[in-house]
Amino acid sequence: MILKVINNILLIMLINIQHIDxxxxxxxxxxxxxxxxxxxxxxxxxxxxxxxxxxxxxxWKSGYYRQTRNSYREVLNDKGLYGEYLTGRCLNxxxxxxxxxxxxxxxKENGETTEIxxxxxxxxxxxxxxxxxxxxxxxxxxxxxxxKQTLQNGEVYSFYNPIxxxxxxxxxxxxxxxxxxxxxxxSIIVFDDRTVLKKIKVEQRHVFVIxxxxxxxxxxxxSLAQKKCLNEQMNDxxxxxxxxxxxxxxxxxxxxxxxxKLYK
Numbered sequence: 377m378i379l380k381v382i383n384n385i386l387l388i389m390l391i392n393i394q395h396i397d398x399x400x401x402x403x404x405x406x407x408x409x410x411x412x413x414x415x416x417x418x419x420x421x422x423x424x425x426x427x428x429x430x431x432x433x434x435x436w437k438s439g440y441y442r443q444t445r446n447s448y449r450e451v452l453n454d455k456g457l458y459g460e461y462l463t464g465r466c467l468n469x470x471x472x473x474x475x476x477x478x479x480x481x482x483x484k485e486n487g488e489t490t491e492i493x494x495x496x497x498x499x500x501x502x503x504x505x506x507x508x509x510x511x512x513x514x515x516x517x518x519x520x521x522x523x524k525q526t527l528q529n530g531e532v533y534s535f536y537n538p539i540x541x542x543x544x545x546x547x548x549x550x551x552x553x554x555x556x557x558x559x560x561x562x563s564i565i566v567f568d569d570r571t572v573l574k575k576i577k578v579e580q581r582h583v584f585v586i587x588x589x590x591x592x593x594x595x596x597x598x599s600l601a602q603k604k605c606l607n608e609q610m611n612d613x614x615x616x617x618x619x620x621x622x623x624x625x626x627x628x629x630x631x632x633x634x635x636x637k638l639y640k
Contacts, residue, residue, distance in 0.1 A: 440464040443478050443621060459509025459588075460493055463566050466591040472599060473499045473607060475614045481623045481631060482548040489631040492545045495617065496595075497610050500602035501560045503595065504549065506542045508567045515574040518583075538565045539583055552620075553613060560606065562598060566591055 435441055435448050440461050451457045460478065467476050480492040496503035508514075516523025522534045542563040550558065565585045567573060576585050586594055606613075 435461070438464070439468065439476055440478060443476075445622070455509045456507070459507045459566075459568060462509075463494060463505065463507045463588055463591065466588060467494065467496050467505075467595070469592045470496070470498065470595045470599060473610065475610060477614070477617055477621055479622070480617055480620045481627055482545075482552060482620055484544070484548050485551070489627065490545055490548050491631055492549065495549070497606065497613055498595075498599060499607050499610070500599040501562055501606060502549075502553075502556065502613070503562045503564055503598075504542055504546050505564045505566055506538050506545070508538060508565065508571075510568055511570045513572040513574050514567060514576070516576060518576075518578050518580070539563065539578070539580075539585070542583075549617075552616065556609070556613070564591070564594070 432448050435451070438461070440446075441448075446457055451461055464476060464478065467474075475497040477495045477497070478493070480495060481489050482492065484490050492504060493507045494505040496505065510525055512525050512527040514523060514525050516537060518539055520537055521540065523537050525533045525535060527533075542565060546561050546563060550556065550561070559582075561582060563580075563583045565583075566588050567586070569587050569589045571587060573585065573587065578585055584594060
């Protein structure tokens with residue numbers, strides 16, 4: 377089904393490219409200013425019409441889609457999934473040997489499940505990423521249990537401290553990867569670029585709270601500062617963790633139910 381849609385999109389693009397080529401040749405040959413303007417407008421309209429198709433094809437070719445199988449429409453209509461996709465694109469810009477896992481469901485010591493948004497396995501370490509595609513102003517202290525989100529209309533919401541949330545993720549991950557030193561883990565909380573981060577100070581060395589537009593630079597700095605310590609283990613860790621991605625709908629529903637009980 378996907379291949380058929382892609383073929384249709386490519387056919388439309390080919391036809392439009394032929395139209396563009398015709399218009400460009402027309403512009404070169406004619407000295408009529410009005411005709412040139414018309415041809416330029418036609419080319420502009422065609423290019424704008426192609427943009428949604430190009431974006432969609434780019435999504436289908438992404439590692440995020442290949443692993444999660446979330447439909448393009450589903451991701452566009454869910455700000456959380458869309459934030460994960462955008463963050464994943466930032467991770468792919470990092471040079472060096474790497475593997476990326478999305479939506480990893482691990483069992484906690486109490487039998488409940490925890491979901492990790494993203495794990496970047498890089499030759500320089502294990503980066504555990506919590507994606508928060510929030511708007512408004514976010515404030516909170518490193519040791520607090522809850523942080524605050526204030527929207528432009530004045531509405532205020534509290535949410536569980538994402539630093540603590542990711543600490544729990546890393547504990548569950550370390551329980552699975554027993555032989556991996558704790559020094560190899562990095563906790564990164566990524567907020568949307570729209571978010572205003574207000575007075576958030578982090579003292580822990582391996583914990584970072586940033587906006588998405590700073591993520592690629594942060595990863596580059598961290599990777600350059602660390603030795604290549606994960607090369608030999610990377611494939612083994614990936615094969616261990618990939619089995620916890622894309623669980624059954626029953627597992628996902630149990631996780632959602634436990635979240636609701638926790639925040640009642």
